[in-house]
Amino acid sequence: MSARGTALLLAVLAGLGLYLLLEHRRPAALAPETGSAPPLLGAPAATVVRIEVDDAEGRLVALRGPSGWTDAAGHPWGSDAPADLLDVLATLEPVMVVDPEPENPADYGFGPGALRLTLRGAGDRVLLALEVGERNPAWTGLYARLAGERRVLLVGAILHWELEKLKESAPGS
């Protein structure tokens, strides 16, 4: 083999090595189609101490207390809905990325009137901040965005069911 051929092979090898290095360093991409995407709530459900739901109807707050979930005024929650919501979020993986770069997020129901769900842990640390848009046409799922991200996710409609349960069982509702 000539010196020129060896140099060419070494260059190709170096290129491959560089590619592998860069690929390895790239942040883990969401690959929900393969079922390998992490659940929406990355922390254990038991670490959530505060649930906030903001939408066009106002703000709903659920606080974890020593004897169960209450509203901000200390009234006990009428059901297990806060715990059910957290259980679902701790296992619910996005079904797919619907749109990585939406031109008009309002098409998915995002914007000022959209529902915003915030889960906080000890020390007010935000464990999940999710903007929830509309249901997809077949109503099998909901459009959602993680705070600070533009890409639109499709998550199972069970989230809609759990949010409705939470709102309907809120003290005074």
Added chain:
Amino acid sequence: MRAAWRRAALVTATMAFLGAAIAAAAGDEPWILDANNWQEGKGLLPDPVLKRLEKGEYWFKVVPVDPAKFRQNFAKKFWDATAANAGRYELDEKTCGLKDKATGKIPDFVVGLPFPTIDPKDPQAGCKVAWNFTFSGNQGGGGGATFTLNGVDGTGEFRKIKAFLHGMIYQGRLDGQIKDNPENLENQAITAALEPQDVEGVSALNKRYWDWDSQDAIWAYVPSTRRARRVNAATRSDPVGGLDIFADDLNCYAGKVEYYKWKLVGEGKILAPVLQPYPFPMRQVNPSRFMVDTPYVKAGYEVPKSKGAQWWPQENLVFIPRPVWIVEGESTDPYYNFGKVIMYFDKDIYRIYWKLVHNRAGEYFYTAMCGYHFVKNDETYSAVFPSLVLGVNDKTNRAALGGRYQSSFIERNWDPNYFSLRTLTHMTD
């Protein structure tokens, strides 16, 4: 004189009109719920069904009923047994199995609703509702019917399967306990496809054991291989014959109570599908067998220029507003295909009218509507049967209709040997 008659006729007509108006105002006149007044369906239908109502795909003939009279669809013997069950049963903490308080064990024989009252604050309320559902459905003791499964899409019917189902119930029979029960069964059933030719003779034998922890024993038989093979109980969540309907849709839930984790999550009112609000008669044909004639429920694809979706029932089905418990069920079996299932149980007679099914990924994909008919001869015997199931896959926009038989039978003295592998393997001989 003629004027007096005219006045009398006018007064009579006015009174009749006012009477009808008062009745309608009181809410006991039949009315039609469709796309023109779909808002009135809010709170009476699950969301995906309401959406199709709004789009004009579904419509409902609503027939209000007297709750006390509706309750009498079940015989006095059933309600007396229910009252006698007060305080008698509790649940096994681990499995949600039914337990006799007196012995701490599974009861020997139960008839009537095991839990006459449900306290919505009781953490075990969901499981108790499920047990009441089981024993409401078991009262008849057994029977059978030949029925069809019809796959329907937006253009009409694309597949039809004819099959039969024969079942024998040991627990909950109003006719009393069958002492000879060597396999300790709650029930057993045999089902087989009759048409078309490619599935003819494909059959299954199902035995459900009366205990807290065993799986159903299910054997499937395929004539071409001449072999009966034991299959997993989770096959209840597999589509039947490639259609949008599942074995678990019979009565809207066909599993053992212990297979699910149950949770009561709410109360409400729902439109309940029934062939008619009150019982059909039963006609005796031999000492133990009775025939029941019921009308055929035609669907859109069978009625030219029908109103609504191709799969929507067009006649011989009415909807009655009923109070319901809203219960979530979730299987603990990793091989079961469904995730969270939301079911609407009648608060009085414990039938499931609607269920919404999510898959394991939390996506909603399927609604089943379960319609019933009642049979009663006197105050010592009554039964409730699943007349039809309409399964709608909202992900594929396809549906399947199951049931809709015009004749069925009640068998009050089955030969238990009929429910055997021998019957299964010799069906096509």
